[in-house]
Amino acid sequence: MLDPRRWWRRAKRALLAPSFGAVTRVKTQLPLVALTxxxxxxxxxxxxxxxxxxxxxxxxxxxxxxxxxxxxxxLVSAIVEAGNAVGSHTYSHRSLVRLSHAARETEITRGAEALGQHSTKLFRPPYGHFDLGVARDLRTAGLTCISWSAHIEDWVLQDAKSLAARLRKAIAPGAIILLHEALYTSTDSAAEDRAPLLEALDTVLGEFSSRYRFGTVPELLAAGKPVLQFVEKRGPDSFIEAQKPGSVQDSLRV
Structure with missing residues (x-):
């Protein structure tokens, strides 16, 4: 027998997703993937x-x-001039679910303003933390919340071979893959090293670029039907906490 609480959570997610959900992937037959x-x-x-x-x-x-x-x-200009898209990740990388409405608004507004002429309507909440209050504030601000279909745990110390193996498994038509070019709140210098990720990325792109197009989120959104999910996420608000046993999946999975 289905647990009533589980049934209610599922029903709530289904009801809220069309208006307040985050984009997790795109339904498309095109071999198009968004690396983020x-x-x-x-x-x-x-x-x-x-x-x-x-x-x-x-x-x-x-x-x-x-x-x-x-x-x-x-660096922001260099990213855009290279044909990439940008979005906001708040102003100071604070967990929005732990802030007051006013503080959330400030983080959201200042984060967008900091991008200057390159500001867009794309947004991703730090740590993936998300609830109805955050969703409402993003909707009021006219922002599109972009989540992900897969991540490879690149915030944990790993070698390039392990990262490449996970990245290969994440690639699929319409996928949105979470990666990090920095670890903003980490104090683990080993984990902060992006060299293993860059090596893995170079390897996997070399293998897949003849079969897949790796494009921007706006390009992917235009190529099919966005899949919206409303999943409340609360958890550790630092990479150190997120590395503790049992914390990673609670905090970051979709």
Whole structure:
């Protein structure tokens, strides 16, 4: 017998998804995938990432932290000039579900403003934390919340081979894949190293670029029917906490 609480959660998700859901993927028959990179721009990794993408004729979407964007507007411009899309990842990478309505509005507004002339309607909440209050504020601001269909846990120390294996499994028509060009709140210098990810990305793009087009989120949204899901997420608000046993999936899965 179905648990009434589970039934209610499912019903609630179904009812709220059309108006308040986040885009998790796109239904399309085209071999088109959106790679998305959070927490940039990075003075260390962004230009290397752009070089890897360009080498394989790929574009991506970068969800940028406002503070970091203000500090390096040259990198924001470089991302856009390379044919990539940008979106907001709030101003200071705080968990929106833990903030008051007024504080959420400030994070959302300042994050968008920090992108300057490159500001768009794309948004991704830090840590994937999401609830009805966040959804309402994003709708009021006219922003489209972009979640993901897969991630490869690149915020945890891993080697390039492991990351490449996970990335291969995530690739499918209409997929939106979560990656990081920086780890904005991490204090783990080993995990912050993006070299393994860049190596894995270079390898996998070399394998798949003849069969798949790696484009931007706007390109993917125009190629089919966006799949909206309303999934409330609350969890650890730092990468250190998220690495504790049992925390990663609770905080970050779709």
């Amino acid at each position: 990179f959070d927490d940039g721009p990075s003075p260390v990794a962004t230009r290397e990432l752009l070089a890897v993408l360009a080498r394989h004729g790929a574009q991506a979407t970068h969800f940028l932290v406002g503070e970091a964007a203000e500090a390096r507007p040259d």
